Amino acid sequence: MTPDPILHIQSLGVTAGPRPLLRGVSLAVPEGSVFGLIGPSGVGKSTLLKCCNRLVDLTPALRVTGTLLFRGAPVFDRRLDVDALRTRIGILFQQPAVFPCSVLANVLFGARPLARVPRRELPALAEHALREAALWHEVKDRLDQPATRLSVGQQQRLCLARTLATDPEVILMDEPTSALDPQATEAIEHLILRLRGRRTVMLVTHNRAQARRVCDAVARFAVVDGAGTVVETGPAGTVTADAPETGG
Amino acid sequence: MRRKSVHRLFVVATGLCAVAAVALLVLIVWSIASRGWAALSWSFFTGHMREVGADGGIFHNLIGTLILLATAAATSTPLALAIALVHGVYLRHHRLRRFVGLGLTILNGVPSILFGLFGMIVFVQWLGWGKSWLTGGLLLGLMILPTVSVSLIERIASLPDRYLEAAAGLGLPTSRIIRSVILPQSLGGLLTGSLLGLARAAGETAPIMFTATIFAGATIPQGIKESPVLSLPYHIFVLAQDSFDPAAGGRLWGAALVLLGLVLTLSLAALPARLRLHEEAHDT
Numbered sequence: 001m002t003p004d005p006i007l008h009i010q011s012l013g014v015t016a017g018p019r020p021l022l023r024g025v026s027l028a029v030p031e032g033s034v035f036g037l038i039g040p041s042g043v044g045k046s047t048l049l050k051c052c053n054r055l056v057d058l059t060p061a062l063r064v065t066g067t068l069l070f071r072g073a074p075v076f077d078r079r080l081d082v083d084a085l086r087t088r089i090g091i092l093f094q095q096p097a098v099f100p101c102s103v104l105a106n107v108l109f110g111a112r113p114l115a116r117v118p119r120r121e122l123p124a125l126a127e128h129a130l131r132e133a134a135l136w137h138e139v140k141d142r143l144d145q146p147a148t149r150l151s152v153g154q155q156q157r158l159c160l161a162r163t164l165a166t167d168p169e170v171i172l173m174d175e176p177t178s179a180l181d182p183q184a185t186e187a188i189e190h191l192i193l194r195l196r197g198r199r200t201v202m203l204v205t206h207n208r209a210q211a212r213r214v215c216d217a218v219a220r221f222a223v224v225d226g227a228g229t230v231v232e233t234g235p236a237g238t239v240t241a242d243a244p245e246t247g248g
Numbered sequence: 249m250r251r252k253s254v255h256r257l258f259v260v261a262t263g264l265c266a267v268a269a270v271a272l273l274v275l276i277v278w279s280i281a282s283r284g285w286a287a288l289s290w291s292f293f294t295g296h297m298r299e300v301g302a303d304g305g306i307f308h309n310l311i312g313t314l315i316l317l318a319t320a321a322a323t324s325t326p327l328a329l330a331i332a333l334v335h336g337v338y339l340r341h342h343r344l345r346r347f348v349g350l351g352l353t354i355l356n357g358v359p360s361i362l363f364g365l366f367g368m369i370v371f372v373q374w375l376g377w378g379k380s381w382l383t384g385g386l387l388l389g390l391m392i393l394p395t396v397s398v399s400l401i402e403r404i405a406s407l408p409d410r411y412l413e414a415a416a417g418l419g420l421p422t423s424r425i426i427r428s429v430i431l432p433q434s435l436g437g438l439l440t441g442s443l444l445g446l447a448r449a450a451g452e453t454a455p456i457m458f459t460a461t462i463f464a465g466a467t468i469p470q471g472i473k474e475s476p477v478l479s480l481p482y483h484i485f486v487l488a489q490d491s492f493d494p495a496a497g498g499r500l501w502g503a504a505l506v507l508l509g510l511v512l513t514l515s516l517a518a519l520p521a522r523l524r525l526h527e528e529a530h531d532t
Contacts, residue, residue, distance in 0.1 A: 087419030097414035110418030
């Protein structure tokens with residue numbers, strides 16, 4: 001018997017005013033897996049990610065229907081503590097959004113206010129997160145310098161470290177390598193493979209080869225009757241092999 | 249050919265307008281400076297007014313104006329912060345935001361003499377404060393509130409969404425996002441708006457003439473009720489209107505020059521922050 005999925009999405013629909021973005025999306029994301037979302041642009045993959053940690057709330061025009069369960073509990077429950085949910089389900093964006101402060105302050109941006117660890121242990125937490133994001137050796141001598149001076153690839157790993165510092169169970173990644181050069185892309189892919197098993201990763205990617213390299217399972221999205229939906233789900237190799245390279 | 253000449257005409261016309269604007273500024277500054285320069289001295293700044301303005305200095309007028317400005321800043325800053333945060337963070341619906349914006353536009357259009365009359369009815373008479381520096385500061389603070397608020401609102405609106413999404417994505421509560429992300433990156437807007445607003449408030453006579461300032465006999469206020477201050481604009485107003493003493497004329501222009509210097513200083517102090525905002529806007 002397979003264990004319960006960590007994220008269970010059932011007939012999820014999202015509309016922006018009269019316009020449907022997603023319709024009838026059903027997915028089961030196993031714990032500890034790397035789950036890929038592929039498909040053409042504008043099909044609602046990023047919107048689905050933002051549903052998982054309720055970042056859709058920031059866009060008042062969006063309406064969500066259906067069910068999204070995180071460890072069996074409904075995410076769109078009115079009484080849910082959304083901030084606590086977002087510390088358990090972190091997110092990494094396409095463009096790294098580092099704050100205009102030091103590298104160290106960036107790593108601890110989310111963890112410090114949580115106050116789960118005593119103040120004196122914060123530097124150790126930062127080091128741990130930076131090591132997990134494979135950035136420690138590059139920044140250990142310039143933790144006090146502005147994070148904006150790092151390269152884009154380093155900034156993306158810094159954002160990952162910042163998320164890891166809050167110890168999330170799930171990390172949502174929205175095309176995390178599309179703004180990066182091949183070397184930085186490889187570094188991020190390595191990291192995803194290292195996170196596998198310990199954390200659940202939901203990865204939106206345009207790059208089918210990347211999906212084959214890092215994902216355990218993949219859901220392929222396409223527009224059906226004017227709204228995005230899942231058209232195929234399965235192991236990374238089988239789904240991506242049959243799919244047309246430029247879907248739509 | 250015709251398009252070229254139209255273009256040239258346009259360039260000449262805009263150039264002339266620019267020259268006219270600068271020339272007007274130079275003319276105003278020069279006419280005040282040339283007449284007022286002779287009055288300026290150390291004792292003019294530190295001395296007390298004597299002989300109904302014909303002799304002595306403007307020490308308490310300057311102090312009074314600074315007290316009014318400080319009170320105005322202390323009034324407008326928290327209110328503007330609250331308005332901008334409600335507008336930019338808590339009001340989710342476009343229509344409600346427009347309602348706040350409309351309110352600020354209307355407030356900005358209220359003639360300053362009406363602020364004066366409002367203050368006279370509410371503070372001077374109804375609350376029984378008499379003429380008080382606090383009334384003047386509160387009125388000036390309310391008067392510049394739209395300028396300060398809009399400057400801050402624009403700054404908050406120009407914050408990249410990705411910062412807010414990233415902060416929210418880390419599970420930071422709204423109060424923490426305001427403290428750690430929104431405020432540090434928009435305080436420049438508050439500073440710019442405040443300085444520009446205060447530059448305008450410094451020269452206003454109408455809101456304070458019935459409510460906060462008198463021509464002579466006030467020093468540093470000791471309380472709130474019946475505690476007026478002297479002020480530069482009212483000093484200039486009275487000297488210009490009532491004084492037939494030629495000696496007072498020089499003092500009048502001296503006071504005008506000091507007020508002009510104060511206003512220019514406030515405007516120029518806002519310049520670096522405005523230029524930086526301009527650069528950032530062209531960066532992205």
